[in-house]
Amino acid sequence: RRFKERCRYLEYRHLKWAASVIAISWIMRIKMARMRQQLKRTRLDQLDAFKRRAKIFASSWERITNSRRVIIHIPSLGYNQTIRETFSDFGVRQNTQMARLCDIKDPNVDVIYIAAVPLSDETLQYYSKLLGLCTAVANSNPENQCDMTDRYKIIVPEAIKSFPTHRMCLSTILKYSPRE
Structure with a gap:
């Protein structure tokens, strides 16, 4: 009887370990997806800011070259x-x-x-x-x-x-x- 209980316990521990590995990998996947989205958003914001600055620079180019x-x-x-x-x-x-x-x-x-x-x-x-x-x-x-x-x-x-x-x-x- 003790042997069967131990086998069930070891099987339970193994399944719990496997579930934790799956859960951790899923959490990491979600975090990586969020990070990718955040980096993409940051990059687009930086690109928009650059385009705004370039537009301002281009519009004031004549003033810059004459001053x-x-x-x-x-x-x-x-x-x-x-x-x-x-x-x-x-x-x-x-x-x-x-x-x-x-x-x-x-x-x-x-x-x-x-x-x-x-x-x-x-x-x-x-x-x-x-x-x-x-x-x-x-x-x-x-x-x-x-x-x-x-x-x-x-x-x-x-x-x-x-x-x-x-x-x-x-x-x-x-x-x-x-x-x-």
Whole structure:
């Protein structure tokens, strides 16, 4: 008699365990479905907000382009560490967008350029002369050069000196630079 009771009890425990496994899997399925719906709803809300901002931006584009503004260029290549390790002269590659300084051809624009490598005085003089020639080229008059140094600023983060061998993207180096 005791043997039969034990067998029934073990069978009951096994069925109870199986029922709990089924119940837990069902609860997890319901929770996952809710989470998927919530993520989908959040994504749609974010997309709607982006579309609203883009519409506002597009409608005010003429005002933006006609008003005075400062453009900040951070030419950061945010690749994974393993990819960055394969590049030779990673800082120089990040700095290939120096031509963005030419945005000052628009008289309403001032440019702040964050350089990924320390620049020599020779390079700075070269860009100063080059940018000064913009008005001369536009007017086809070689004597019409002007000084544009007050319309652009080139900043080299201090942390570049602290991490010379690390191949960090420029935005990370900028994050580790002390504030001035």
